[in-house]
Amino acid sequence: MNKAYDASGKVLDVNIFSLVHTFESAQPLTFYADYLRESNSITYGSGNLCINLKSHESEYNARLELLNGSSKRYYAEVEKRFRLADDMGRIYKKISIDSHVEKAIERYKGMRLTLNDPWETTVCFIISQFNNVKRIRLIVRNIVERFGDEIDCNDSLSVKSFPDSEKLMEATDSELRALGTGFRSKYLKSAAEFCTNNMDLYKLNPKNYEKLKAKLMEIDGVGEKVADCIALMGYGNLNAFPTDVWIKRTMEKLYFDGKKVKPRDIHEFAKDYWGAYAGYAQQYLFHSARTYRENGTLRKK
DNA sequence: ACCCAGGCGGGCG
DNA sequence: CGCCCGCATGGG
Numbered sequence: 667m668n669k670a671y672d673a674s675g676k677v678l679d680v681n682i683f684s685l686v687h688t689f690e691s692a693q694p695l696t697f698y699a700d701y702l703r704e705s706n707s708i709t710y711g712s713g714n715l716c717i718n719l720k721s722h723e724s725e726y727n728a729r730l731e732l733l734n735g736s737s738k739r740y741y742a743e744v745e746k747r748f749r750l751a752d753d754m755g756r757i758y759k760k761i762s763i764d765s766h767v768e769k770a771i772e773r774y775k776g777m778r779l780t781l782n783d784p785w786e787t788t789v790c791f792i793i794s795q796f797n798n799v800k801r802i803r804l805i806v807r808n809i810v811e812r813f814g815d816e817i818d819c820n821d822s823l824s825v826k827s828f829p830d831s832e833k834l835m836e837a838t839d840s841e842l843r844a845l846g847t848g849f850r851s852k853y854l855k856s857a858a859e860f861c862t863n864n865m866d867l868y869k870l871n872p873k874n875y876e877k878l879k880a881k882l883m884e885i886d887g888v889g890e891k892v893a894d895c896i897a898l899m900g901y902g903n904l905n906a907f908p909t910d911v912w913i914k915r916t917m918e919k920l921y922f923d924g925k926k927v928k929p930r931d932i933h934e935f936a937k938d939y940w941g942a943y944a945g946y947a948q949q950y951l952f953h954s955a956r957t958y959r960e961n962g963t964l965r966k967k
Numbered sequence: 968a969c970c971c972a973g974g975c976g977g978g979c980g
Numbered sequence: 981c982g983c984c985c986g987c988a989t990g991g992g
Binding site: 969970971972974975976977978979980 | 981982984987989
């Protein structure tokens with residue numbers, strides 16, 4: 667059993683889960699969240715729900731406890747967002763083809779991909795271009811603070827929702843730039859208009875990866891890499907293999923004998939090598955590359 | 968000061 | 981097609 671509710675329905679037991687690795691892998695930059703290391707808890711807004719979650723972990727297993735709201739609806743949201751139905755044992759077996767991924771799994775066991783709102787994911791990864799994680803998170807936070815609506819949390823927590831495309835469409839260029847978006851402001855404006863008037867992200871078929879990617883690339887400011895991120899983290903295409911600068915460098919070093927290769931070659935390799943779970947391999951290699959040096963010391967923050 | 972960050976669109980050959 | 985360039989902004 668990968669997961670199970672206890673009899674009271676108040677906690678959720680999960681095999682192989684790490685909240686800290688999942689949050690710090692910078693992959694859930696696609697949702698507005700406060701994570702507290704000391705208490706291993708996280709607070710975030712999801713639609714109109716306020717989620718305040720604490721993870722009690724021993725070894726690689728976790729007991730998730732919702733600190734506010736205890737209806738099935740909240741647990742269903744957590745289960746979906748953190749991909750708790752994924753059988754990590756099985757996925758690890760599939761992607762541990764060599765020592766590179768094996769080592770990354772050893773270091774970050776329990777790190778999961780997340781499944782996020784398609785529009786949120788689109789905005790976050792438009793912002794991600796030519797940018798760094800810390801600043802992306804700051805800008806996303808600014809957007810939520812400025813344009814999000816307060817969610818009723820039934821207690822002292824203050825959480826805002828992520829503004830939908832209609833809401834963001836109303837923002838002026840100078841308002842968007844004031845949040846730190848820089849030259850990406852025009853993409854955000856254009857994407858907001860397009861996704862409100864021309865393309866309903868919630869009606870795209872998440873199953874057909876190639877078609878989905880092509881549709882996403884019709885959005886101004888969404889190229890191949892960003893489309894892969896949206897396909898993976900917004901629609902759950904686990905075969906997608908976003909190839910950013912970190913992954914490109916890592917792949918060239920580990921699998922192409924240090925030679926420069928094009929993203930197309932990397933995609934082809936990943937498809938043949940990892941197949942349906944290439945996205946998970948990508949996530950482990952990405953996080954490992956970003957946080958580990960050769961000598962095993964930690965990189966920056 | 969210089970370099971880099973989860974890239975993209977546009978212009979040119 | 982492929983290649984090359986500029987692009988906002990803040991941190992190391």
